[in-house]
Amino acid sequence: MRPWAFRVDRSLHFTAISHTTTATTLCIAAGFISDDDDDNLLRSAAYETIGELINAAPVDCRPCIDAFVPKFLERLQATFSPDFDKEQQNQLQTALCCTLENSLNVLGAEYRPYINPTIQLLFSIFQSKTNTVHEEALSLFGALIQRMLLCASKHARK
Amino acid sequence: MNDAIATFVEQLSTDPSEPVRDTTAWTLGRIAELHPDSIKPVLHVVINVLGQSLSQPPKVANSATWALHNVILIFAEEADEKTSPLSKYFFDLFTALLATADRYVCV
Numbered sequence: 001m002r003p004w005a006f007r008v009d010r011s012l013h014f015t016a017i018s019h020t021t022t023a024t025t026l027c028i029a030a031g032f033i034s035d036d037d038d039d040n041l042l043r044s045a046a047y048e049t050i051g052e053l054i055n056a057a058p059v060d061c062r063p064c065i066d067a068f069v070p071k072f073l074e075r076l077q078a079t080f081s082p083d084f085d086k087e088q089q090n091q092l093q094t095a096l097c098c099t100l101e102n103s104l105n106v107l108g109a110e111y112r113p114y115i116n117p118t119i120q121l122l123f124s125i126f127q128s129k130t131n132t133v134h135e136e137a138l139s140l141f142g143a144l145i146q147r148m149l150l151c152a153s154k155h156a157r158k
Numbered sequence: 159m160n161d162a163i164a165t166f167v168e169q170l171s172t173d174p175s176e177p178v179r180d181t182t183a184w185t186l187g188r189i190a191e192l193h194p195d196s197i198k199p200v201l202h203v204v205i206n207v208l209g210q211s212l213s214q215p216p217k218v219a220n221s222a223t224w225a226l227h228n229v230i231l232i233f234a235e236e237a238d239e240k241t242s243p244l245s246k247y248f249f250d251l252f253t254a255l256l257a258t259a260d261r262y263v264c265v
Binding site for chain 1: 231234236239240249251252256261
């Protein structure tokens with residue numbers, strides 16, 4: 001049995017995770033959830049909190065986010081390694097697509113140097129056959145297109 | 159409330175029982191969610207203890223992560239400001255959370 005709070009997406013709220021904490025403990029006691037699921041929950045929770053941290057970033061913290069975007073891209077690239085099992089790959093790609101979208105929304109035009117590498121990685125994701133990741137990847141792709149159109153219209157006006 | 163927070167902070171960093179630390183981190187998260195104004199004066203202590211708890215066993219770390227999430231939400235409305243009380247902790251929180259996300263993954 002997999003707790004529904006396992007999946008990372010923008011609609012997931014930590015309140016929900018907190019409410020399942022006791023239930024999760026009971027499920028582990030009953031043998032339904034392994035320690036691996038605990039680790040997976042923690043990873044999802046950490047990325048969700050990173051996303052919230054990015055969203056709450058004031059102007060003076062934006063250079064820090066800018067510095068971390070290449071690290072997120074590196075991590076996304078690393079998920080294509082055969083060392084990852086399918087489940088772990090799905091989870092990480094979903095979380096990283098969400099994080100990159102948060103970064104894009106906060107950085108705006110400053111995200112421009114990362115647009116090409118992000119699109120290349122998204123194409124690699126689209127070639128895989130995982131519906132869960134596709135939802136997040138499409139959302140990031142849409143945000144990228146929106147950003148590019150905004151840049152293009154600014155240039156056209158000039 | 160301040161006394162209670164001080165007790166929870168102490169318990170989270172020193173209690174030998176993992177379930178107690180887990181519940182304490184969760185309680186700090188609930189305080190941040192329901193009484194955000196009581197967290198603001200003790201932000202430094204709360205962020206420090208929750209940040210340190212990220213390296214604890216997964217259940218405690220998960221509750222600490224959730225608590226941090228709620229602490230961060232307190233300052234979500236200040237996102238467009240030049241600076242916020244979070245600025246001071248931003249880099250360290252970012253690094254600690256990323257390390258937590260990578261705990262069981264070699265990337």
